[in-house]
Amino acid sequence: MIQYNPPAHDSLKILYRDASLLVVDKPAGLLSVPGRGESKQDCLLSRVQAEFPDALIVHRLDMGTSGIMLLAFGKAMERALSILFQTRNVHKRYVALVTGQLQQACGEINLPLMTDWPNRPRQMVSLEQGKPSLTRYRVLDYDVSMNASRVELEPVTGRSHQLRVHLQALGHPILGDELYASAAVCAQSVRLLLHATFIEFPHPLTSRQIAVESKAPF
Template sequence: MIDYTPPTHTGLRILYLDKSLIVVDKPAGLLSVPGRGDDKQDCMIARVQAEFPDALIVHRLDMGTSGIMVMARGKVMERALSILFQTRQVHKRYEAVVARQVSPTRGEINLPLLTDWPNRPRQMVSFVLGKLSCTRYQVLAYDTASDTSRVALEPLTGRTHQLRVHLQALGHPILGDELYASPTVCIQAQRLLLHAVWISFPHPLTGEVLSINSPIPF
């Protein structure tokens, strides 16, 4: 069991705000929604709702992942934004630092994923029962000194832990990943080196395409 010690709340980092939606920058180590137990109530949605009571969740980031989260303002916008996600009109890009040199330097990972029920919340590859899962990747840089690669990731589907499991299956787990990396790879970073860096989607009211970036903290 991973201990939950949320980062100190020093104020919201708002990337976009209007009467329909809020886009915030989630810090690493913070749950997206409350967990089980009184010690897991501090989370991204609770911090946002403290200032914007009408905020509602439409998607999540893993606790260890930092970066862009979109929230609806009110039930009508929650449904409209959820439809955009369901119909794949929302495009996202992440960056990660992974173990070893990735070759080829770009490609597509198609591995079906399934919850590993005896070991929840872990996910696993299952060609029998797994759900279709697809991730595009491109190597941005290779560091010979640390034998690590920085990669851009585009999830074409939105499965739980998709990027983390796909990279592990490729032989390049993300540094700092307590669930999927070996102990030697995990301790190479003090946090999971995965960040939601960019998102693009049509505004549910105006149809204008929003393109929002978040600076990478590692």
């Protein structure tokens, strides 16, 4: 079981804010929402609600993933933003460092995913029972000394652990991934090297396109 040691709470890194919604930069190692037990109550949502009591979660990032998260102020905005996610009107991009050199400079990973029930929270590829899952990728750079590629990822669908499982299935798991990488690849980083770097969506009240970026810290 992965030990929960959340990073120190200094101050929220706010990337965008208006009267309806908030975009913040989540640090790696912090839960998006409270977990089970008293020791897992410290999370991004609780830290945000300490300053903005009516803030509500619209989507989540894995504990190990850092980067952009969108929150709503109030139930009505939460519903409006949730609909944008459901109708795929929210566009997100991530950056990851993965092991090895990818054969193609860009491409798609189209593999259906489902929960690996005996090994939860792990997910798995299942051609028979999995839900349709699509990830687009583009190689940004290759580091010979590390034998690692920097990859930009665009999840078209939003399955749990989608990027991590798809990259593992491609043969290039993310460095520092305790669930899906080998022990050697996991040991190459003290954290999961996956960062939510970009989000764009039409504002539910004005239809104005909101675009926010966050540079990967690795």
